[in-house]
Amino acid sequence: MNHTLLASLAAVTLGATALLGTAPAYASHAVEIEHEVSAVMGPEQEYQRGLTVNGVAPTLRSVTVDEETILAYCIEYWVRAAQPGHQAAVTSWDGFTGDNHFKTSPQVREAVAWILHNSYPALAIDELAARTASTSLTEAEAIAATQAAIWFYTDDFVSDGVLTVEPAPDDAASLTATAAPNVQNVFDYLTGDQNTGLTEQEVQASVTLHDASGAEVSVPGPVLEAKIDDDDHILGPVAVTSSSENVSLHLETTNPAVSPEDVTLLDAQGQIIDATEPVTVPELWVLVPADTASGGVQLAAESTEYGYTGRLIIPEPAPDRRFQTIVVADQISNIATTELALHWEKPELTEPPLEEPVEEEISDNAEERPADEEMTSAAGAVIANPTQEQQTSQAVSTTVTLESAEHTPAPNQTLADTIETEETVQAHQASTEELAETGAHQTRNILVALGTIAVGGVLIVMNRLRRRWA
Structure with missing residues (x-):
């Protein structure tokens, strides 16, 4: 036109x-x-x-x-x-x-x-x-x-x-x-019958944008599927009402840190709306990524009609009369605009609290025992800070040595005494083996026992030689 x-x-x-x-x-x-x-x-x-x-x-x-x-x-x-x-x-x-x-x-x-x-x-x-x-x-x-x-x-x-x-x-x-x-x-x-009438709004350009969001409004499935992150913002719907089929849209962001390219317009079918082209949809949705800074969008819509405006031209009245009114049928561009603002808030990410280090409890016995604590064996040997293994080995070794020394055959000891001495050594050996079984290192205990037996055997041989020579 x-x-x-x-x-x-x-x-x-x-x-x-x-x-x-x-x-x-x-x-x-x-x-x-x-x-x-x-x-x-x-x-x-x-x-x-x-x-x-x-x-x-x-x-x-x-x-x-x-x-x-x-x-x-x-x-x-x-x-x-x-x-x-x-x-x-x-x-x-x-x-x-x-x-x-x-x-x-x-x-x-x-x-x-x-x-x-x-x-x-x-x-x-x-x-x-x-x-x-x-x-x-x-x-x-x-x-x-x-x-x-x-x-x-x-x-x-x-x-x-x-x-x-x-x-x-x-x-x-x-x-x-x-x-x-x-x-x-x-x-x-x-x-005639074809004259069904036109309202003043119908012969003039008109357009409205209405925020139709509410608790009872559900987001269409295709729009939800357009989300990349579950926390993405979905704003709308925005109802578009216009006297013309095509509406021109313009989008601006209220936060300079947010680019218009960060905001996506969708129709109810989840299709992207190109704001640079006239649109014909009755409603639209606004998609904003979750990581977008807090802000808003200012939507502007424009409708243009190339028809009658329905305006009246009324001549200025004279002091004694008024003049006839004429009705305007204007074919130049009749433009209507409207604006709507929508806002969103970026969710604040909360970090989990840092765990405080747990101090290990030290037993009362360990605290009370001096670092340089010394342990004296039954034979009078001094052991500094012995471990459990050292305590066990040293106890076995000391006991066997003392027992062996006590039963060294005297020069006048008889064969019976020697046999008794052997039995005593064997008893000590058995006791030593039993004690060694409770230690931390069984191999060392076996070597100690074998050494004891060898010493006992040497003593028996020496005792027999002594008697022979006597």
Whole structure:
């Protein structure tokens, strides 16, 4: 659709007052108007005139808004039009200062909005002719039919719907053989069952972003599957409502340490949304990795409509009268924006407490025993800090030595005494072996026992030799 400012509003020139008679009386008090945007009634040479319908010749007037020229249809039949150059204001429907059906009936407002959206100049003449089965439809015929349809709703103009079509003023050639049927066809289309009405919001761009998250909202499975870490943040859903199918998104982070690339937008199916392209989803989700610094995102949405804004242009009233209101059908870009902020907090990682070293308990006996403690054997030998093994070995060795020395045969010892001595040695040997079994090193104990036996044998041999020599 052409983005140039080409709109149409309708204004009726009551220059045909001569045909209708004296102009009606007007209210003598001025009505205060809330000014939103300034406008100026355009020059007469920019007007477009329609055929005469039921004695009235409508004129499509021009209006200058923000240095751009648009066209206007009238929404008041009995009110005189303002002159070129007259100052005006652009307001919403609620700013209407008239008192006809457009003021009192929401259905009439919506029907008028639908007409503006589905007739000339919003539609090209060829498109309107195709919709209405008209033949060689002209701009003058379309203007006449459209203005008559608007007045039909606002002021009960031609309530029976039967139109009488005559040439435009000072242009007898404008009435062709197909003119009357064409005007009737377009009028019937605009006032027929197809006119289902449009609200003011529907003819203007609108978009909203709503944080629809709550305790009762569950995250879709595909969105959960997009998480890499169980602690990843899932924000949303964000409901997107727009008057247009495509919505442009813009994402910014509130923390400079967080890049927009760290934040991923997903639809309900877990598919990544490219914020650089217009989106058509009714809701979206925000995925933030768990290790992302605390912060937030600022989402902005923009909706653009290339259709009717539904705005009214209301000329400044004179001290003794007000002028007819014209309804704006603006085809330039009508943009609506909205913003929504979402926040997250990075979880704090807690480290496990350090375990304090456990001091080993030392037994009372070990603490009380001096480091240089000495142990004296039965034979008077001194052993410093003996181990258990040393204590056992030394005890065995000392005992055997003493016992062996005590039983060394005297020179006058008899054989019986010798045998007794052998038995005593064997008894000591048995005792030594038994004691050695309890030691830490059994091999050493066996060597000690063998040594004892050898000593005993030598003593016996010496005792026998001594007796022989005696």
